[in-house]
Amino acid sequence: MPKQPIHILLADDDEDDRLFFKEAFEEIKIYTSVKIVNDGVELMNHLTQDNIQLPQILFLDLNMPRKNGIDCLLEIKRLVHLKDIAIAIYSTSSSDKDIEETFIQGANVYIKKPSDFNTLKKILEQVITVNWQYQTSGLNRDNYLLSL
Amino acid sequence: MKIQFIKSIIKSAFFLKALFVVSIFMLLYISSVSYKHTKALNESSDLLVHSYKIQYQLEHVLSMLKDAETGQRGFIITRNPVFLKPYRSVEDQIYASFIKIKALTIVDQQQQANLDSLLKLIYARLDLMELSLESIRKNTVTENQLNENLLAGKMVMDNIRTQINKMEDLEISYFNEHQKKYEREVIFSPVSTFIFAIFSLLVFILSFIKINKDLSVLRKSNTELMITNESIKHAEVIGEFYISQWNLVTGELTYSDNLYRLLGCEPQSFKPSPENFLKFVHPDDESIVREATDNIVIHGKTYPHYYRILRTGGELRYFMSTGKFISDEKSKMHIGIGKDITDYHLSNVALEERNHELEQSIKELESFNRVASHDLQEPLRKIQTFISRITDNDKVNLSEQGKEYISRIDSSAHKMRILIDDLLLFSRTNKAEKIFEKTDLNIVLENANQELAHDIEEKNAVIHSVQLPVLNVIAFQIQQLFVNLIGNALKYSKPDIAPVIKIDCEKLAARDYPDFITDKRKKYFKIAISDNGMGFDQQYAEKIFILFHRLHHTTEYVGTGIGLSICKKIAENHNGFIVAEGKPDGATFILYLPA
Numbered sequence: 001m002p003k004q005p006i007h008i009l010l011a012d013d014d015e016d017d018r019l020f021f022k023e024a025f026e027e028i029k030i031y032t033s034v035k036i037v038n039d040g041v042e043l044m045n046h047l048t049q050d051n052i053q054l055p056q057i058l059f060l061d062l063n064m065p066r067k068n069g070i071d072c073l074l075e076i077k078r079l080v081h082l083k084d085i086a087i088a089i090y091s092t093s094s095s096d097k098d099i100e101e102t103f104i105q106g107a108n109v110y111i112k113k114p115s116d117f118n119t120l121k122k123i124l125e126q127v128i129t130v131n132w133q134y135q136t137s138g139l140n141r142d143n144y145l146l147s148l
Numbered sequence: 149m150k151i152q153f154i155k156s157i158i159k160s161a162f163f164l165k166a167l168f169v170v171s172i173f174m175l176l177y178i179s180s181v182s183y184k185h186t187k188a189l190n191e192s193s194d195l196l197v198h199s200y201k202i203q204y205q206l207e208h209v210l211s212m213l214k215d216a217e218t219g220q221r222g223f224i225i226t227r228n229p230v231f232l233k234p235y236r237s238v239e240d241q242i243y244a245s246f247i248k249i250k251a252l253t254i255v256d257q258q259q260q261a262n263l264d265s266l267l268k269l270i271y272a273r274l275d276l277m278e279l280s281l282e283s284i285r286k287n288t289v290t291e292n293q294l295n296e297n298l299l300a301g302k303m304v305m306d307n308i309r310t311q312i313n314k315m316e317d318l319e320i321s322y323f324n325e326h327q328k329k330y331e332r333e334v335i336f337s338p339v340s341t342f343i344f345a346i347f348s349l350l351v352f353i354l355s356f357i358k359i360n361k362d363l364s365v366l367r368k369s370n371t372e373l374m375i376t377n378e379s380i381k382h383a384e385v386i387g388e389f390y391i392s393q394w395n396l397v398t399g400e401l402t403y404s405d406n407l408y409r410l411l412g413c414e415p416q417s418f419k420p421s422p423e424n425f426l427k428f429v430h431p432d433d434e435s436i437v438r439e440a441t442d443n444i445v446i447h448g449k450t451y452p453h454y455y456r457i458l459r460t461g462g463e464l465r466y467f468m469s470t471g472k473f474i475s476d477e478k479s480k481m482h483i484g485i486g487k488d489i490t491d492y493h494l495s496n497v498a499l500e501e502r503n504h505e506l507e508q509s510i511k512e513l514e515s516f517n518r519v520a521s522h523d524l525q526e527p528l529r530k531i532q533t534f535i536s537r538i539t540d541n542d543k544v545n546l547s548e549q550g551k552e553y554i555s556r557i558d559s560s561a562h563k564m565r566i567l568i569d570d571l572l573l574f575s576r577t578n579k580a581e582k583i584f585e586k587t588d589l590n591i592v593l594e595n596a597n598q599e600l601a602h603d604i605e606e607k608n609a610v611i612h613s614v615q616l617p618v619l620n621v622i623a624f625q626i627q628q629l630f631v632n633l634i635g636n637a638l639k640y641s642k643p644d645i646a647p648v649i650k651i652d653c654e655k656l657a658a659r660d661y662p663d664f665i666t667d668k669r670k671k672y673f674k675i676a677i678s679d680n681g682m683g684f685d686q687q688y689a690e691k692i693f694i695l696f697h698r699l700h701h702t703t704e705y706v707g708t709g710i711g712l713s714i715c716k717k718i719a720e721n722h723n724g725f726i727v728a729e730g731k732p733d734g735a736t737f738i739l740y741l742p743a
Binding site: 014 | 529
């Protein structure tokens, strides 16, 4: 019986980051299915279609044109069928304000985009192997910001 | 002070009044005593004259009788009628004297009785004389009969003398009696009068001195008052303020001259009244002034209020007024002070504008900082990631030179990353929320050491620390400070010697404060972090805290020259100080934090 892939969705407006992301998953030896959207509006359109495969983990960039990551996060958490998706904030910023706000709004983990490809691979691997369904029960402010 | 003085004047006025009443009573007493004295003196002199008049008349009567007797004797001896001449007029004269005596003694019953007896005796004597003369004229007289007549006459004469003496004695006794009584009454008065006169003189002198003294005090305070008044007038003009005095009981209101000037009028050119003042108030601010006035009158409340004035001529001025109530049992005064604050107001407005501009430029700086640090991170991160992609995947395809260039690019990108991180940290130190909390510095130090654990291990460093206090600090900033200082000590260690870092702490006594701590009342902790590294030349002790200032060449040590600037900023955020001491065998950084 073929193993089911882990469904992953990335919303990021930056072409280079999308490339790194895609390449990283190609190199990670875990069976995944990666879907990528280019901004917040596209993300919300995608998620609200009927009969689509919902992702297990959504990687969400904060700084996006049209609709930013925070707005998307708020919207997703308001929608009953989406609110259980694990959300990893995936941002260049590591400002306390952003970290605090996304934590309060229910994001599961905060990833500061690394400047090394190998580090990126390690982080992504770590994030997708956590079983977020169990992890969410013990939300913890101290290890919210993922660091390697 | 002033009230004290007025009280003393009132007291002295009361004292003076009392003195005058006393002296008036003394004068009245002296006058009455003198009057009584004089009256008594007059009475006794009258009595004396009266008594002498009676005596004189009695003597006169006696002498008339004697004249008559002498005449009679002469006639008996010589039988010459010439001798009888006085005898003939004697009866009339005696009678005249009697009338006088009678009149003089009209109120005296006893003397009247005496006088009657005397008159009988005199008539008896005169009868005897007449009898003798008759018998001689008729030559019927005998020697014996004559002798008998003369003897009888002598006896009557003796009785007359006795009677006259008796009357004279009585008069003298009257006088003596009166004299005694007078002396009894008057003997005391001269002495007492004299004493009283002296006493009242003293009282008058005392009053004179007192009045003179009060007068000079009054004159002096009058001069002082004049000077004070003048000063206030000048002060009002210089300070652009005015004074109003409002008696809330009588309603009497006065405005100082400067109020009129501040309104652009001639002094005292209109009647002081709240309504007249309101005519100058800007229509939009009328309600403010009216309300303040009502509060004074109705609620007895006064407070500072701000309003605009339209001067005669239309110039707009900004005013501030306030006041104070002064009351005693008789009156209640409101002393008002108003000030033209136009210059102050305008400069304040200018200041606010400047402030606004400054805020604006700070915002711009912040966004610039964000661009410079945050937004620069993004492309840099990508450059680094791409470099890592090339070094991982395509290294084998690169020439040696290409590999060298790639490694140089990587090193430059790395430096740029540190620079941007430090800049971000510095700007965050500047503007982050400053939440002071009671924090155990030992825990903060432990966290800092953990942050540096990798470097500490790598360099085999040993860190000795004494017990640190619990202080009210911004915990994450102090941790950053420890990280920077210990990090520096690790970074600038001597190549062959394992770093030993010592952290000392003491509560500083005021006498040990360095010169730059000017507030000697505050308590400070002195935390010294010293190492056995390469140290630095003491002449750079201040420069090392300047942003981007570096002592070492970039190739020797990786650094941005921001770390110590951040430390300085953190110390300043805590109202503390940081100084550095450099020696060839190590550096010491001393942090002063308020307790």
